[in-house]
Structure formats: structure tokens, C-alpha cells
Amino acid sequence: MLCSTCRLRPPVTEDGRCLLCAGPAGPAPMPPVSAFVAPQQYLRPPDGLAKAVVVLLASVAAADLLAVAAGLNVRRVLGNGLDNGFAAYDDAEADLADNLYAGAGVLQVLTTLATAVVFIIWFRRVRLNAEVFDPSVQPMGAGWAVGAWFVPFANLVLPRRIAGGIWTASAQTTPDGSRRTVPATVMNLWWGAWVCSLVASRYTSQQYWKAEEPQEIMDAAGLLMATDALDLVAAVFAVLFVRRLTRMQGERAALGAHPLTVRPAPGRAH
Template sequence: MDFTKLTNWTVRLLYLQIAISVIGLITGAMEHSVLRDIQNGNFVAETELIQAGEASDTRQGIVGGCQFLIYIVSGIWILRWIYVASSNARDLAAGAMKFSPGWAVGWYFIPFLNLWKPYQAMKEIWRVSANPRNPDAEPDSGLLASWWFFYIVSSLSGNAAFRLSLRADEIRELLAANFATRVSDIAGIPLAILFMVVVRRMHANQELARAATDAAEPGSIVSTTA
């Protein structure tokens, strides 16, 4: 299945993730400054403190809402891309694959197992895409390992930020939630960049493998020029 259009849109959405993460870092730093000012008693009047706090909450609410929307839309698109990439790999593979397209996506939703199973599925797709006839001969990819490292950091810090923000009442708790959120935003930038490279390389490898398979089929026409 040709998934060039799907790949191009996935890359565009990853650029959007990078942009919203950068914005989140900026507004997160602004929120941190406000919280520190409140903690250190730098506001001369209560009305000034209230105004600064409300402005910060509104700003973070808007950015947080945009982040949620972008990550939901891009997440659905990325999972669709993984499903198609896995399906294509199965068509190219000379032997059976361990992970089905459904489970290549489904493992992301299984608690605890989602810490390593999706990575194993992606590694299998990567190897088959690079070498359909002998995927086991393909070495482990440092690119995939780096992508998965930042995925884990971003996921765990994002989850921590959500839980901390739910029960944050005091300034120190709000600062902890702010710190976790900024860690998640920082990790989200290399995460999106690395996955962008993975998407492009895997797409290119599958296109090359498909072209080689088509050329090797009996009855295929190979044209030559003098």
C-alpha cells in the first residue's frame, strides 16, 4: 500500500507537535516566574497577585487545550501510520512477523507492557522494511532506541505533571507540576524530531523494497538505454 500521503501528513503533524512544545516551554517558564514571585512575596498588592495568577492560569489553559487537541489528532494519525507501515512490512517480509498491525498499535494501550512492547513492534517493522529477506541480519537501530528513550521520558513526565496538577494546592506543589510539564515539553521536541526521521526512513526503505520486489517478479519489464 502506498502511504506517501499518510507519511507526509504525519511529518506535518510532528512539526506541529514541535511548535506547540516550544510554545509550552515559553508559557511554562512564564508560569514558573509567576509562581516564584508569589512564593517570594514579590507582589506589593493582592490585586496584582490575583491578576498575575489569573493571567497565568488563562494562558496555560489555552496552551494546554491546544496541546491536548494537537496530540490527540496527531496521535491518531501516527498510530494509523504505524498500522499501515506494519501491514506493508508483512506484505514485504519473506517470513512471518511476530507482531500483527493491530498489536503494533494495540500495545500502546496496555499498561506496563506499553513500556517496551511497542518498541519491539517498531523494531521489527524497521528491520523488515530495511531487509525484507533477512531482517534478523539488520543491526539494532540507535535511532529507534533514542526515539523510544524520549518517548518514555515524555510519557512518564507528562503523566506525572497531570497527576501533580490535579492535587496541587500549595505553591511548592504547583511548582512541581510546572517542572514535570516542562520536562515533558522538552522531551517532546527531540521525540518528534527523531520520530520524523524514523517515519521518513522507514517509508523510503519500504518504497525501495517494493520497487525491488516488483522488478524481480516474473514478467516484469526492465527497460535499458544504450
């Protein structure tokens, strides 16, 4: 039997055509393309960072207490001098009081800088977790959890906005899936005390460095003491805020109401 078309070669197809008459084979079917899978997001426990922040905030509070005590000592020394017209003024005691006050100020700067670095790292961590919990309530992108602190004047407002979104997303959900409202009192107290302390410290520091007369120095030292006390209060509220928000995120993650995976912090077993 020959090809039904050319009658020269044996057929190889079902319709009786030879290999040449049938033509080249069509392209092989492409394998099915798998659907695009978005990169998986993870929760990262903020507990370790939170503990470090709490310890550093405690060091800030201790430095503030030391500064208040040093300020009281400065006022005592100057007050004694004013009472007797500096007739029996002890220069060595005055120098020691000034050195103690300056040392307390240096300690405040060092503890505050260290705390700020670790606090911002923790703040970014909880912001990324909030993106997993509920990105719809975040007013700004995750990068602003760091950048907002370095924008002049706006850093008095923007971090609080970001914190509000984190707080809302981290609140537990009720059994029916709706979000439970958690009062933000501790967050508002922390932010209000911190802003007031920041603004007051800039003003009182200028007054202290401009003071020349003993009475002016005493008055400026009193203002600085009040500012240090306010900073101590802000540190206490910051500790409460960090602990509360960290606990909220742990409770929210334990619900398992989200489809994403919890990844342990680096260094921990999976």
C-alpha cells in the same frame, strides 16, 4: 448386419453391439480444475500518510514549545510574588498566566490525539507492507499494529516489538539476496524518549494538581516544563523515525526482489 448380442437391431458400436446392448454412455469427463490461486498481496505506498504524520508531529512540538513558554511565565509571575511577599501581586496577570498555561495544555491534548490517530494508521500501513517484504520476521500479527497501542502497560513494549519487525523487513537486500542490516538507533531513541515522556507526564501532572502553596506550584510547573521538553524531543525523534522507515520501504519496494504487485494508493492512477 445385426447386433452381435441380441441379433435384433443394427449395431452402432465398434464391437458390433446395438444401442440398447451397449448400455448408457459413461459420464462426460470433468474439465480440469484450475489450481487454487491465493489472494494477491499488495504494497501500498505510505508516503502520503508519512507526510501527514510529520506535519502533525510538528504541531505537537509547537504545542510543547508553547507549553514551556507558558510554564516559564507562570513561574515568573509566582516568583515575583514570592520575592515581595505578594505585596504587589497582580491578580489579573496571574489569571492570564494560568489561562495561557491551561490553553497550552488543551492544545497539547488536541494535537497529540490527532497525531496518534494518523500515526497508528501509518503504522498499520507499514506493517502490512512488511508482511509482503518478509512475514517471517514479524513477531506479531498485523492486527496488533493497532491493538498493541491500547493494551495497558503492554503498550510500553509491544509496539516497539512490532516496529522492530517492520524495520528488519523493510531493510534493503544486498545483490546476493541477503538482508542488509540497518542500525535502529533512531527507532530506539524515539521509543525511549516517548516512553519516558509518557511516564513522566503522568507523574508531573499529578504533582501539579496536588500543589497548593506558591512554591509547590512553581516546583510542579518546573517538572511539567521538563516533561514538555522531553515530549518535544520525542516528537523530533518520531519525525526522524517516520521519515527513515518510509524511505526504507520505498527503497525496498524499488528493488523488485519480491514477486508481488505494488498498488498505488487510492485516488492515484494505476
